[in-house]
Amino acid sequence: MQSATTPPFSQVLTFRPKLETFQPKTPTLFSYPTMGSVSKFGTKIKPLLALSNSSSSSSSAITTSDDGFVTLIEYLGKGGGIGVNDDLVVLIDHIQYACKRIAALVASPFNYSIGKQTDVPASGSDRDAPKPLDILTNEIILSSLQKSGKVAVMASEENDAPTWISDDGPYVVVTDPLDGSRNIDASIPTGTIFGIYKRLEELDDLPTEEKALLNSLQSGNRLIASGYVLYSSATILCITFGSGTHAFTLDRSTGDFILTNPSIKIPPRGQIYSVNDARYFDWPEGLRKYIDTVRQGKGRYPKKYSARYICSLVADLHRTLLYGGVAMNPRDHLRLVYEANPLSFIVEQAGGRGSDGKSRILSLQPVKLHQRLPLFLGSLEDIEELESYGDVQQKVNPGYEV
């Protein structure tokens, strides 16, 4: 039953937050600094280089504008995204727009009442019961993909089957519109994940349902782009087109994603493992040994590791990408098609590895849209060491409640 203060779900679906809504309408003590105005405070910040852990030559192909800042779309237009054609730029532009709307939504004072509405019951398929915000963000992404005119089919965590959009759309998009939505009431970071494939033209004559599914079950090896957007203290869009991994930070004053971390290189070793270790006694011997070893500083890297676990895949991965180490979920929980594959592509393009504990994720052939698997993402040497323990996939799954 709806409470008196909670809008009905149908109204919630028409809730369309705009970024401008969150700009102060009356003068306040604080006004958003624009990127251009930052230098007035005495420090000329160059986001292109300031946050980069890349080599200086890697961004030399990109021409910066006068103020030294490059937006995502400028970056694509100026040769940053090698092999990115106009169709793909249009698609990315629509995806970034959808993600800005989601960024506003997850930060909105109204999402509390939206989140309080009764969860939609799980369907018969192997999907978790979606939360209202999962459905809303799914609608936002779908609407942007439809408007782009560039998408044949969207496969989402929130739909039992892929949604056919247009016969002549050149691309296939797989997505988890709002990962970590269970964290939302506590304002813990969440994220959107997406992967882009080319439409398989050889399937064009098949019945719609069949070609929608087969297009969505492409192996991760065939991804032409993938990315995530992290909704945290900053909103960060991290993307790869197969020529490095690059991160852009949302400038809320202009609504632009600004290139802040070009050519991210994940450190070959980190000192952080990220896992829900309340599950320790359900883990197999190999995984327990690995964690016991590195936390005592007795592994190949002779330093004691620290634990960090946000329980929000995008946030845990983003930290891992920048600081190194391993982000993992050893049980069959995360999804191959729209979580593991896009994120593995990002990690590999940054010099790391995505594994199911035995094999490279991107070489796996998906057989089901909502297929689950153990997932290990991170620094190359850390993942290789972890895999060497052999037995790291958790088979026991008593159906945890939180």
Ligand SMILES: O=P(O)(O)OC[C@H]1O[C@](O)(COP(=O)(O)O)[C@@H](O)[C@@H]1O
């Ligand atoms: O309960 P666990 O095993 O710690 O799993 C937590 C993981 O589940 C997730 O919340 C994803 O689950 P959903 O796809 O159901 O949202 C991740 O963000 C997080 O890393």
